[in-house]
Amino acid sequence: MKMSNTQQRRVILEELRKLDTHPTADELYDLVRQRLPQISLGTVYRNLELLSATSQILKLQLTGTQKRFDGNTALHYHRRCPCCGRVSDLKGEEMAEVERVLNELLRKTGCRSYTLELCGVCPACRKQQSSSRENPENINNPKSHQENKNDGIERQ
Amino acid sequence: MKMSNTQQRRVILEELRKLDTHPTADELYDLVRQRLPQISLGTVYRNLELLSATSQILKLQLTGTQKRFDGNTALHYHRRCPCCGRVSDLKGEEMAEVERVLNELLRKTGCRSYTLELCGVCPACRKQQSSSRENPENINNPKSHQENKNDGIERQ
DNA sequence: CCAAAATTGATAATGATTATTAATTCTAAT
């Protein structure tokens, strides 16, 4: 069961690593197809599974129906934007804050690990929001911003 | 669109409220069928959807493939046990700790809300574990305890 | 009781993911 180095696997990994958007398997399939037009969706799924099983990528089980994948294997956390639906990485000080606060929580509860998904306006939407003076309570009524990529996710 | 009071809906809600196990739709279906043998799975799904849309129950999107439902609508948090796979509520001091620590996190990150799933040994497994002196690092190798209800969930 | 509205059980359809398989590609050893 030695992992061989196929063109398909290489391209899938390369394309995923170019992104910071946490694509679903079919989103990545569309990108990979631009370089390998005859690749099949099954191959993308199979390789994403293999790559995450060997810790070369992350498989994210965020809320919503589809799995998402991440070429960045460093420990980090994610925020889903209620405006555009995008999943973005927490950066710098925000990251450190999660670490600090959640480690404290693990210690006090005796738990081993956690899965955390924050919900907050992403940097891209923050800009627009401040200029367009929008109703801040349309959290459950997305589809407001231009490049709205929100899928039909219902949050708890 | 007034919600009528059907026997099916009443039984579904009653049975769900008896539990603290966060069943999936089909698990609840099996229970409800003991009282209403001719009910269909579609009816269970339809009512769970309606009941959660009207805030009479909670729909949980925990890791794993299936949705889970909760008759307890009070604000509270969940822990998945790496030994038995069960989802249990955090209680008392643990609850308060999550509140405190995560509110701090929201304030510092400017996020609106969060979805948190802790992973930690549940009270039931804790008892067994202390007596049976088991390898504490079989986190990714469940199927160790007797009443093992672990589904095939892969954690991040 | 009665008409309109809501719901049900049965079943089909959907969407995401996984399994199957014959054909192709990779690999490592000659």
Place this chain on the structure above:
DNA sequence: ATTAGAATTAATAATCATTATCAATTTTGG
């Protein structure tokens, strides 16, 4: 470079959870 065996692929079928459809039944408010 050749070659046998292992790994992988594209195509496709199958699976699993969930949602949609719809004629028949139940509930509701008058």
